[in-house]
Amino acid sequence: MNADTAPLAHVVDDDEAIRDALSWLFRTRKLPSATWSSAEEFMAAWKPEWRGCVVMDIRMRGMSGLDCAELLRRNGSRLPIIFITGHGDVPMAVTALKRGAFDFIEKPFDDNALVDVVSSALEEDARLTLQRATREDTTARLDQLTGREREVMVLILAGKFNKVIADELNISMRTVEVHRARVFEKMGVRSAVELAQQLTVAGLYNSVAPAEE
Amino acid sequence: MNADTAPLAHVVDDDEAIRDALSWLFRTRKLPSATWSSAEEFMAAWKPEWRGCVVMDIRMRGMSGLDCAELLRRNGSRLPIIFITGHGDVPMAVTALKRGAFDFIEKPFDDNALVDVVSSALEEDARLTLQRATREDTTARLDQLTGREREVMVLILAGKFNKVIADELNISMRTVEVHRARVFEKMGVRSAVELAQQLTVAGLYNSVAPAEE
DNA sequence: ATTTTGGTTGCGGTCTTCCACAATTGCGGG
DNA sequence: CCCGCAATTGTGGAAGACCGCAACCAAAAT
Known part of the structure; x- marks a missing residue:
C-alpha cells in the first residue's frame, strides 16, 4: 500500500495549537495522521482513494466542518468523520450525526x-x-455485459428456465444459452446460484434484479 | 388491524402539561397517540406487537428515558424513539443517537x-x-428444516452440484436430491436461485450461508 | 408393540443445462 | 470495402437436475 492510500487520521482545524496537540497525541499512540489548517485546504488535496478518517472542527474560518462533510459526501467519500467542537449545541450534534457523522465530541476531550x-x-x-472492493469488482463486471446479456441475466435471477426466457424475449433457446454462458x-x-451469491455479497442484487411477484 | 397493533405515537413524560400539549398537538394533526406518565407505566403496558413510535422525555422521575430505551431494545422492540428534553447536553444527545434513537429534540420545540x-x-x-414480516416468515420456514436438510441447503447455496454435495456428506446423490426437494x-x-433471492430479501442470507470460498 | 419421523438408497425416465462446432445478419469504424 | 462485435440460430450429445415409485433402517413417540 503506497503512501497515498495508507489509512490516515486527517486532522482538519484552523487552530494550530489543536492541530499540534492532536498530531502529537496520535503520533504517541501509533495512529498515523496528517493535518490541514482549513477545510478548503483539505478539500483541495483530497482524493477519493484516501483511507482512514477525518477529525474535524465544526467551527472554522471559511468553510464549516458541516459543509465540508457535506461536500465530501457529495464527492463520493465515505470517510468516517469525527467532529470536535468547543461551542457545539445539541441541534448541531443531532444534525451532524443524522447526516452520518461517525461521532461528535466536545472540547475539552479526553x-x-x-x-x-x-x-x-x-x-x-x-x-x-474491503466491502467496496468486492462491490466495485462486481460493478465492473456488470458494466461489461451487453444490453441483451443484462436482460437475460435478470430473467435468470428471476429463476426462469431458458425456455421461458427465450419465449419472453422472442428469441430462440439457443441464443439464451449463449447469453447465459x-x-x-x-x-x-x-x-x-453463484451469480446470485456474488451480487448479494456485493450488495447489488436489488439494483439489477428489482423485486417482483 | 385491531386497536392493539394500530400505529401510535406513544408519549412518555412525567409532566402532565407536556403530555396534554403533545396529545392535543397530535390529535389536531391526525396522528394517533397515547400518553404515559412514566417509563415504568409505559414498560408495564408495552407489548412487542405495538406499532408506531415513542416520544419520550429523557429526564423523568424514576426510570430515565435513556434507560427505558435500552430496556425496550433489550426486550426486542424496534420502535423508533424520539427523545425530547429541556436540559439536554451534547454528550447525552450523541449517546442517544449512537444507540439508535430516531431523533433528539430540545424543548421548546417547534x-x-x-x-x-x-x-x-x-x-x-x-x-x-413490513420487512420484519417477510423475515419472520422465512425464519419460520427455516426452522422447520431438519438438520440434514439445512446442511444440504448450505451446500446448495454454495453452488455445488448434487454429486459434490453427496460426496461431501458421504451419502448418495439420490438422497441429496430428496433433501434438496x-x-x-x-x-x-x-x-x-429463488431460495437465494428469498434469503437475501429477508436479510438472512449470511446467517445461513456464511461467507467462504 | 405399533406408528411416526428423519435419513437413506435404487431404478428408470424426462426435462434442462451446457458445450463444441458451424453459420448468418446488421452495424459502426478503419 | 473489410473487420470486429453483438445478436442471432441450428445440431447433437454429455452431464446434471428433477420426479414418481418403492423400500429399508433406526430412533423417538404413542
Whole structure:
C-alpha cells in the first residue's frame, strides 16, 4: 500500500495549537495522521482513494466542518468523520450525526476517549473499503455485459428456465444459452446460484434484479 | 388491524402539561397517540406487537428515558424513539443517537418540526414492520428444516452440484436430491436461485450461508 | 408393540443445462 | 470495402437436475 492510500487520521482545524496537540497525541499512540489548517485546504488535496478518517472542527474560518462533510459526501467519500467542537449545541450534534457523522465530541476531550473513537473509525473505514472492493469488482463486471446479456441475466435471477426466457424475449433457446454462458463468463461465476451469491455479497442484487411477484 | 397493533405515537413524560400539549398537538394533526406518565407505566403496558413510535422525555422521575430505551431494545422492540428534553447536553444527545434513537429534540420545540419527525418515525416503523414480516416468515420456514436438510441447503447455496454435495456428506446423490426437494418445498421456492433471492430479501442470507470460498 | 419421523438408497425416465462446432445478419469504424 | 462485435440460430450429445415409485433402517413417540 503506497503512501497515498495508507489509512490516515486527517486532522482538519484552523487552530494550530489543536492541530499540534492532536498530531502529537496520535503520533504517541501509533495512529498515523496528517493535518490541514482549513477545510478548503483539505478539500483541495483530497482524493477519493484516501483511507482512514477525518477529525474535524465544526467551527472554522471559511468553510464549516458541516459543509465540508457535506461536500465530501457529495464527492463520493465515505470517510468516517469525527467532529470536535468547543461551542457545539445539541441541534448541531443531532444534525451532524443524522447526516452520518461517525461521532461528535466536545472540547475539552479526553485523550483516551478520542483515540478510541479514532481507532474504531479507522476500523470502520477498513471494513467499508474491503466491502467496496468486492462491490466495485462486481460493478465492473456488470458494466461489461451487453444490453441483451443484462436482460437475460435478470430473467435468470428471476429463476426462469431458458425456455421461458427465450419465449419472453422472442428469441430462440439457443441464443439464451449463449447469453447465459457469456453472463456467467463475464461475471466470473459458474452457476446462477453463484451469480446470485456474488451480487448479494456485493450488495447489488436489488439494483439489477428489482423485486417482483 | 385491531386497536392493539394500530400505529401510535406513544408519549412518555412525567409532566402532565407536556403530555396534554403533545396529545392535543397530535390529535389536531391526525396522528394517533397515547400518553404515559412514566417509563415504568409505559414498560408495564408495552407489548412487542405495538406499532408506531415513542416520544419520550429523557429526564423523568424514576426510570430515565435513556434507560427505558435500552430496556425496550433489550426486550426486542424496534420502535423508533424520539427523545425530547429541556436540559439536554451534547454528550447525552450523541449517546442517544449512537444507540439508535430516531431523533433528539430540545424543548421548546417547534410543533411543525416535531410533527414531521413523528410522521417520519411512523413511516420508518411501518417500513421496518413490513420487512420484519417477510423475515419472520422465512425464519419460520427455516426452522422447520431438519438438520440434514439445512446442511444440504448450505451446500446448495454454495453452488455445488448434487454429486459434490453427496460426496461431501458421504451419502448418495439420490438422497441429496430428496433433501434438496424438501428444502425447496419447505422454503416455498422452486429453484436454488429463488431460495437465494428469498434469503437475501429477508436479510438472512449470511446467517445461513456464511461467507467462504 | 405399533406408528411416526428423519435419513437413506435404487431404478428408470424426462426435462434442462451446457458445450463444441458451424453459420448468418446488421452495424459502426478503419 | 473489410473487420470486429453483438445478436442471432441450428445440431447433437454429455452431464446434471428433477420426479414418481418403492423400500429399508433406526430412533423417538404413542
